[in-house]
Amino acid sequence: MAVISEPAAAGRRSPFDWLQTILPKLVLAPSFAVTIVCVYGFILFTLYLSMTNSTMMPRLDSWVGLLQYEKLWSDPKWTISLVNLAIYGVLYIGISTAIGLLLAILLDQRIRIEGALRTIYLYPMAISFIVTGTAWKWILNPGLGLDKLMHDLGWTSFTFDWLINGDMAIYTIVIAGIWQSSGFVMAMFLAGLRGVDSDILKAAAIDGATLPQTYRRIIIPLMRPVFLSAFVVSAHLAIKSFDLVMALTAGGPGTSTWMPALYMYSLTFTRNQMGLGAASAVIMLATISAIIVPYLYSELRGGRRD
């Protein structure tokens, strides 16, 4: 486009033309600067910090090489954090995708009050994780919530004490996370389902495919890009999850529900081990990159082909 307009404009350059070329760049420049410094600049800064012996404040002259990474991998709390992230990540992504898909398929059957139902399922996403965490903390507290309700109703043998049981507490975070996110995943799938070409469905019907067959063989395979998007969105939510853990269990009971983000925050800001905290942040970034970069690569490549 630039090549075509060039000869015409060359004849009569005015200040207005100059402004027209420069204005978009001027408007974009501040956000460009902020992104360069505050995102990429600080990523490099964190990487550097992780190789120093910084304690309370950044100490740039205390180079220690990879010592912080050795310390990180010998810290039992980091191991707990990673195991918890694996449990949480797999269950949270898997179950919220399954529930989201199921809800979307059910809603897609042209039922009557679909609009209202869709809103109800989508609402948890409008709430912040802090609120979700606090609400579920009360619901799952044996002295206040579900347990007490069942006892008051006369079902005295009922117990649900996962929140205060170190072995099970991580699963309460999974429950709250799924409650929050499956509606959003449902919305993504619903959009995908509405985009399926009706001619294909008609062709399947003519060939005598039953409804389950249509879904299993045709529609769900067509949802592949939606699966990918849902995975990427929930995977990075899982890795950086901090507020939900903080509000629901604050890492407890004991240290049983620590997660990498909580680890990073505690070490950097409350325990004066900034170097170690930075090292854990770098590992988290590497984990997220391992998921996002291939996704972006495939997306951008796909875009060029169109």
Place this chain on the structure above:
Amino acid sequence: MLKTYLTATAASLLALTAAAYAPSAAAQAKEEVEVMHWWTSGGEAAALNVLKEQLQKEGVSWKDAPVAGGGGDAAMTALRARVTAGDKPTSVQLLGLSVHDWAAEGVLADLTPLAEKEHWADHIPPAIQAFSTYEGKWVAAPVNIHRTNWLWINKKLLDKVGGKAPTNWAEFEALAKQFKDAGVTPLAHGGQPWQEATTFDAIVVAVGGNDFYKKAFVDLDPEALGSDTMQKAFDQLRVLRGWVDPNFSGRDWNLASAMVINGEAGMQVMGDWAKGEFIKAGLKPGVDIVCVPYPGSEKAFLFNSDQFAMFSLDDKARQDAQLKLASAIESPSFQESFNLVKGSIPANTEVKPDKFDSCGQKSMADRDAFKATGGMLPSLAHGHAAPAAVKGAIYDVVTNFFNSTQSSADAAKALVDAVALAK
């Protein structure tokens, strides 16, 4: 194309920097103190107001910079950002060893001339001075002393079960059993790491004595940390775990205090800030709520002390205001009125004990008596004994033990490993 982008980018960066510096230029040349703190609850804010009014009489204006929440964690994060940006406040509320951390960064002012003029060294207990000074120079003004090894008992319940305030472990166990038999939760506890550590502090000093506590938590001697005595301390914590109601996880300390107030629980191990809750509920400490040192720890005063650290400033007017602030903080009139509200005792020993309740008076008597015996011991749980990294590592071990079925021997071993890793 790329070049225009970069030029525009550089220009906008310059504009941003200029904008950030503009307001600080205008704030100069008048006597003003900016005080960063996390005393935002009603009583604490009222207590600080006394200081504010005192300074305003001297022509110093007060700029409040409260950062609420997290026992100061949030304030410390904000402080880091401000110091990094070169925008230092006049004074910041700090706890324990963090005063030394900031002094080591070279950002604190030297108050020694003022301290010498006002004879701070004579009025402030040596154990507290250790935290207000760095390399022989005064860098902070101590406000108060909290005692953390208190046991609070609901008097009405104590009379009902016919018990008496325990002075040793056997009596403590007997009383807990009496409460249990009467259908009352013996011990109110909040399942947060710092609360478990506060209890463990008191247990360690009760089981091992003052020297052992010092060796383990101040000197961080691996032998003491892994010793049989430490295992006995864990054993005792395990017994206490059995006296707690099932829903303690994550409970705030003031809710645990409320359980003692309304008779759901008999006792609570907590620092003397709990007095504020009791007073608010209309109970009189020493009368309706019995206070005794944690059984076995009568010879120890585990303390934490709030300090106002003074940051080094360039502007002369602000420096003068800073000295007026420091002087006002150490004045007996402020120390008395502040500590009466806060529940702690004054750091300045000139203040008379008359207006304090019997628990406060006991604290003040012990503070003076233990000066010679070495019974003033810094609290580990409140960041006075060991650096934040070690404190955090010990929190993890203690809270893990309390919330699991780990054996005392394993816990002591984990303690040694965790401290070694964090040191």
